Amino acid sequence: MSHSHAAGRSAEEALQALMEGNQRFRNGKFKERDLGSARRIDLVENGQKPFAVVLACSDSRVPVELLFDQGMGDIFVVRVAGNVVDPVALGSIEYGLEHLGANLLMVLGHSNCGAVKATVDGGEAPGSIAAIVKKIQPSVAKMAANGLSGAELCSRVEEENVFTTIREIKASPIVHHLMEHGLKIVAAKYMLDSGEVILM
Numbered sequence: 001m002s003h004s005h006a007a008g009r010s011a012e013e014a015l016q017a018l019m020e021g022n023q024r025f026r027n028g029k030f031k032e033r034d035l036g037s038a039r040r041i042d043l044v045e046n047g048q049k050p051f052a053v054v055l056a057c058s059d060s061r062v063p064v065e066l067l068f069d070q071g072m073g074d075i076f077v078v079r080v081a082g083n084v085v086d087p088v089a090l091g092s093i094e095y096g097l098e099h100l101g102a103n104l105l106m107v108l109g110h111s112n113c114g115a116v117k118a119t120v121d122g123g124e125a126p127g128s129i130a131a132i133v134k135k136i137q138p139s140v141a142k143m144a145a146n147g148l149s150g151a152e153l154c155s156r157v158e159e160e161n162v163f164t165t166i167r168e169i170k171a172s173p174i175v176h177h178l179m180e181h182g183l184k185i186v187a188a189k190y191m192l193d194s195g196e197v198i199l200m
């Protein structure tokens with residue numbers, strides 16, 4: 001029964017595994033992935049030990065396990081439109097890090113993000129979508145103050161929003177504590193066209 005997939009992986013090892021997986025994805029050379037019943041039962045009986053937590057956008061073009069070429073039990077994924085956090089999303093992240101023991105958190109923004117574009121475009125966001133827009137607005141204000149506009153503004157906001165989210169996550173006492181014990185947080189951006197994950 002293989003257990004080498006996760007246990008005790010350091011932040012550096014976890015990041016390397018993600019980036020190597022992304023390289024395989026871009027090359028279309030996926031590793032053989034065990035999605036069989038034996039693997040499922042192994043994960044139930046022995047529990048999950050994901051080596052990374054990834055916060056990404058819900059965008060259907062950002063399928064986290066696929067773009068890092070990972071299988072079941074490998075990544076604890078939190079997906080929220082605009083990759084923003086509220087207490088519920090932050091609780092999910094804390095659970096993956098503190099309870100399941102992952103030493104790496106990646107906040108993954110992406111190009112052509114609809115949540116960012118909607119916020120940049122402005123106007124009234126219907127229903128609870130307004131709560132997402134409100135989270136992204138400070139990044140828009142900051143980048144617009146730099147004189148940016150249009151596609152360039154959207155692109156820079158996609159990046160700034162990742163750093164804003166990370167600042168919010170770091171305000172968590174649990175995350176703060178874990179950072180003194182080996183947790184690393186990395187900012188990254190996924191390019192929809194090239195398939196590349198770029199560390200920021």
Ligand SMILES: [Zn+2]
Pocket residue numbers: 057058059081082083110112113114115116
């Ligand atoms: Zn998005």
